[in-house]
Amino acid sequence: MTLLLSALTDQDTAAKLLQAGELVAVPTETVYGLAADASNPQAVAKIFVAKGRPANHPLIVHIGDLAQLSSWARDIPAQALLLAKAFWPGPLTLLLAKADNVSPVVTGGKDSIGIRMPAHPVLLALLQQTGLAVAAPSANPYKKLSPTSALQVMAGLDGRIAAVLDGGDCSVGLESTIVDLTSAQPQVLRAGPISAAELETVLGVPVSAPKSHNVAVPGNVKAHYQPGKPLKIFNKAELLSALQQSTDAVICLYQSAEFTDLALPHSRQLPQDKAGYARLLYRSLFEADTLPGSQIYLEQPPQTPEWDDVNDRLRRACS
Ligand code: TXA
Numbered sequence: 001m002t003l004l005l006s007a008l009t010d011q012d013t014a015a016k017l018l019q020a021g022e023l024v025a026v027p028t029e030t031v032y033g034l035a036a037d038a039s040n041p042q043a044v045a046k047i048f049v050a051k052g053r054p055a056n057h058p059l060i061v062h063i064g065d066l067a068q069l070s071s072w073a074r075d076i077p078a079q080a081l082l083l084a085k086a087f088w089p090g091p092l093t094l095l096l097a098k099a100d101n102v103s104p105v106v107t108g109g110k111d112s113i114g115i116r117m118p119a120h121p122v123l124l125a126l127l128q129q130t131g132l133a134v135a136a137p138s139a140n141p142y143k144k145l146s147p148t149s150a151l152q153v154m155a156g157l158d159g160r161i162a163a164v165l166d167g168g169d170c171s172v173g174l175e176s177t178i179v180d181l182t183s184a185q186p187q188v189l190r191a192g193p194i195s196a197a198e199l200e201t202v203l204g205v206p207v208s209a210p211k212s213h214n215v216a217v218p219g220n221v222k223a224h225y226q227p228g229k230p231l232k233i234f235n236k237a238e239l240l241s242a243l244q245q246s247t248d249a250v251i252c253l254y255q256s257a258e259f260t261d262l263a264l265p266h267s268r269q270l271p272q273d274k275a276g277y278a279r280l281l282y283r284s285l286f287e288a289d290t291l292p293g294s295q296i297y298l299e300q301p302p303q304t305p306e307w308d309d310v311n312d313r314l315r316r317a318c319s
């Protein structure tokens with residue numbers, strides 16, 4: 001049985017479970033994470049079992065205090081401190097050389113480590129209360145959608161983890177940007193809420209953009225972030241004609257106002273702005289899985305750089 005814990009009254013229970021080496025799903029501003037004490041390899045190993053995740057996929061370590069950085073990374077470049085100052089707490093993961101004492105269970109055997117300070121008051125309070133750093137991937141079964149609410153975590157992992165700490169709906173809704181600082185030029189390995197252009201502004205040097213499904217990020221596989229139902233993506237004209245031809249019941253997720261006039265059952269309009277859209281995307285796909293209708297039709301969002309992270313996740317969700 002998995003406990004559903006309230007952030008208001010049960011923070012101590014969550015702290016005790018983590019300290020005892022149990023798995024607790026925790027809220028972050030991006031998506032819920034499946035947390036274990038990062039200094040306890042037996043606890044971290046349970047994450048891979050609960051998710052069904054291959055052991056060579058490294059985990060991100062979440063810290064609550066900048067002073068913890070040097071316990072997890074070595075040879076920390078000045079660029080890391082500049083980015084931490086500008087974007088932490090926040091949705092940016094720094095890839096650095098790992099400190100010698102970090103267990104290979106955390107890093108999937110790699111010599112680098114991903115670290116971030118999450119911007120969620122509930123998780124920050126928990127990290128600060130316990131003094132722990134937690135290793136946490138997204139709290140979904142392997143290849144499924146990342147959860148943005150406690151109930152979505154429960155839907156995927158109930159019975160496989162000790163508890164979920166409910167901190168409400170995630171405000172960002174998409175996974176963090178991952179930037180690799182271990183080689184000469186900073187490189188974004190996973191597009192996310194913080195763009196390469198924003199990183200360049202702070203660093204004053206070029207930052208290379210991600211290649212689609214970068215093999216330097218184990219687990220950055222092509223088919224990922226998938227809803228239970230087949231997802232098809234169309235531009236506006238294609239979607240209008242697909243809806244006219246479709247005899248099947250479909251769930252339609254769209255941005256253009258034209259689709260509202262069609263009064264389709266089980267359809268939903270997504271926000272025009274990137275941040276609003278990202279916040280609701282996974283939630284809407286989760287919801288689509290629970291509605292009648294055998295397929296999800298989605299209107300392709302804008303293809304501009306601002307929408308890179310959304311388009312990256314959508315490509316994987318439909319592949
Ligand atoms: O927003 C987020 O980043 C969320 C929240 C919970 O913090 N976490 C998250 O973790 O998305 P996960 O494990 O689902 O995705 C992290 C990705 C994985 O594809 C992993 O392989 C990659 O980051 N990664 C982590 N450490 C790495 C390393 N040392 N080298 C290369 N890739 C790494």
Ligand code: MG
Binds near residue numbers: 137138146
């Ligand atoms: Mg994930």
